[in-house]
Amino acid sequence: MEVESNYLNHEKGLKSWLCSVDHKRIGILYFIAVMTFFLVGGLFGLLVRLELLTPTRLFMSSDLYNKAMTLHGSVMIFMVIIPGIPAVLGNFVLPLMIGAKDVAFPRLNLLSWYFLMFGATLAVLAIVLGGVDTGWTFYTPYSIRSMEAVTVILFGAFIMGFSSILTGLNFIVTIHQLRAPGMTMMHMPLFGWALYAAAIIQIIATPVLAITLLLLIAERLFGVGIFDASIGGDPILFQHFFWFYSHPAVYIMILPAMGIISEVVSTFSRKTIFGYKAIAFSSVAISAISFFVWGHHLFVSGQSELAGAIFSILTVLVGVPTAIKLFNWVATMYQGSIKLDTPMLYAIAFIGLFLIGGLTGLFLASMATDVQLHDTYFVVAHFHYTMVGGVVMGMFSGMFYWMPKITGKMYNELWGRVSAVLAFLGFNVTFIPQFIMGSQGMPRRYHLYDPKFHAYHLTSTIGSWILGLGIVIAMIVLIKSFKKGSVAPVNPWGGTTLEWTTPSPPPHDNFAQIPTVTSRPYEYN
Amino acid sequence: MSTINFEKGVIPSHHFSTVSQEYHAGILGIWLFLATEVLMFGGLFVAYAIFRNMYPSVFHDASQLLDMQLGAMNTVILIASSYCMAQAVHYTQKGETHHAFTLILLTILCALFFLGVKYFEYQHKFHEGLLPGMNFTHANATREMGIFFGLYFVMTGLHAIHILVGIGLMAWLLLRFKRNEFSPHYFIPVDGVGLYWHIVDIIWIFLFPLLYLIG
């Protein structure tokens, strides 16, 4: 049988992949890298949970536990959920979605991937050199005194920051310059808006992380002193710098996931997205407000009360555009024609879990309750509800949604659904107990704990196995579809955006002729 | 830039439909990148502001230990280099690439001179024990001065690295000039490196008074 030429068979050989400047192939490169990191980070997470099966030492020393906990956090944050959606799915889908032949700077795009890999190599090197035990937040002065490998992983994170900046830069220019004729900003699919809003944060916040990490490296190598209280520096300043990046950074992670949900909910309800403008502008509003909320990480650090109050109010305000999105997604389902295929199941899991993640954020944004909950498992649970319940669920929703386009093959729907249900259940079993023990005062990052928390930890650990199983099944289903799935039609879900007009998998050049857009996206009937 | 005529049989890269689109994409990309540079240095300026506010007199005293004349000389050199760069871009757009070539060479020489001066300054500071933070050993000075010198070395050091990168980029431009790759229809790299060089210059124009001229 004659196989049509597509981006997968356009060229052959390893070199044709590693030197490819085709956004689709680079998306696949990112997919392989990010999924590998995800397995590594997940393994560390499962090990941490396993160690916490008992209140006393099970199989790790405290030092080892601290390292496993740090690596779980660093790998997942810097190597999985920051690049996860933009670099894998954004890269693959964005140009197709806006009717472009590639991103604006294809070679820069490849370079970003190599930056990520170089950073990842340094992270591996840091593990080989003895590991890192500072927590992913690298708080000073502990991170100044801790072991040698910290410098290496800091440099790794610095390099990965470049990868993130360049991806964001590429997307902004692509969206501004390469939209198909007729596609105004207000005709752009919402995933594009979400990537755009996230890219703004990548551009503005990541350089501040870069300088923060550089200062910390300089502090460690040359004793610069600005974070060192013993010579007049200020260790709290590091936290301000760090969170000036890292709080907006959680929106780098979540905004693209929200974009996916907008696509998936509309497609699987066969209904025009409700409140297109509200969703688009709320993305931009989130990215704007996100720069002024970082101080809520410092309510109990000795920060002035007034500063705390201002940050507290700004923090709850960032919840408003988030709430708007949730309402609009649910409203989209009204009078729809809803099919619960795997992407939609993950999207609904996202809506439920992210809702809880957002609401529990209120406890932490309110200064008084934060005193009780700060640095406890409540924060751990809240964070995982937004980052796993949100970002990871969104990422899998998007992967199942676009996988037929990417591979040209259908995945196994039954097992896809099984994975979604298992991940959802396992996730809740893992993290609901953490809300409770956190409220009772169980501090985070504890290797040994009070036996009165045992029942909660035990449940949480069992939940982590169910969650892990769900994720592993999801990965197997996705990867198997590469090899074995039935041939995917051009538009398996009845989507209305441009990527569903090209063959599956798309040809090397995406579109034989650049389409001209005359209508808004999401028009059914 | 309104005088530029893009459409003269020049073919854009495969994923752009017109040369004008490609040019504007390139320029937007460069500006975004420069914004990240400014933000990165912005973090350092914030740190500077905080500590200067915390230790005003220490900063004043420490500043006196820097050599204002050398700093002023370097400022003039960089401004001159920026002028050369601007002219080089201008001549490239006009198609007089041999002029542009010479001017970029001049810019590189200015940059090297700047680094030379910086080298002597640093050496002098090392010698006197005016080192960052923990290593600060200068006689009869307060400990907090280490913070000033910590910032001094990080800020000027990071700036010097940018100068080095700039020299590299300009050398790459020279190579491409040699291969006759630039014309009034294609000069984005020259424009981009030019803008980069101006930003590096502007950052120094802020660094100089903040570090050398606290009076």
Add this chain to the structure above:
Amino acid sequence: MDILEKLFSFMLPEQATGTASIIDQIFYAIIGLSALVTILFFLVVVWFVIRYRRRREGEKTGTITESHKLEIVWTVIPTIVFVAIALWGWSAYRTLEHPPADAYPIRVVGKQWAWVFSYTLDGKEIQTLGQLNVPINRPIVLEMTSLDVLHSFSVPAFRVKKDVVPGLKTQVWFTSNKLGSFQTYCTEFCGTAHSKMLATVNVMPEQQFERWLRDEAAASTTASPSVLGARLYEFKGCKSCHTLTGVDDVGPSFKGLVGKRREFEEGAPVEAADENYIRRSILDPKSQIVKGFKPKMNSFVGQMTDEEIHQITQFIKSLH
């Protein structure tokens, strides 16, 4: 509010201060709101999924694309509710933040990985390690600082928590209204034994507290240097790395140390460990790392007086 409290009180620890309920009220209010919103969302989503499930391909769907009225409703209502929560949290925080002027001060020093509490009685300093004794029904203010890295002092039953920062003084205050012992935690990650950096607050009747303080003050003047050294061994944190059993841990054991030949990672060996060797190990530990150990110990310059170094040396000498 009562119903919410009944429903969700299992989530919070016991209240051992009068002010705890101020925080708990907000907690119950937000959790009530969250539960309501979550249930409503859940019901609506399930209803939509069932009611509007796809019955056949190509069926007609609704054509509503937006509603300004709805957008305004679900923008304005969350804004008001959220800001109200923030303002409530702020006003509660204000009442909780500032200690009454007559609060009884206790100094707290956090270090890897122990809490030291210091009281003053008649100009004399009384220290305890990991045990914070306080009288009931009296405002207590803890003035805290750290000797090394960040720590955070948390007593869940009192609903207090504050970071303990090197080079900075921070404080928390509370008035406990319940007798008994309450767990404290270090809640800011501080390294290897972070999860073992615990202490206990013992809330006791006023007279018992006064008596305890006087007895402690008396005991500290009569003890011998080596007994005081034994206290320092715990208070200064030597205990975290040096055992008294002869088994090496992070650092060499103190048992039988004096007189032993010492070989170092770098530099000439010391034939027999003596008082000078111990002194140097305390003040400049990196200069003589014993073979087989890692340079983990930080200098105690400024953290121990000559008197204290003498006491701990006498203590080590007494260990055969």
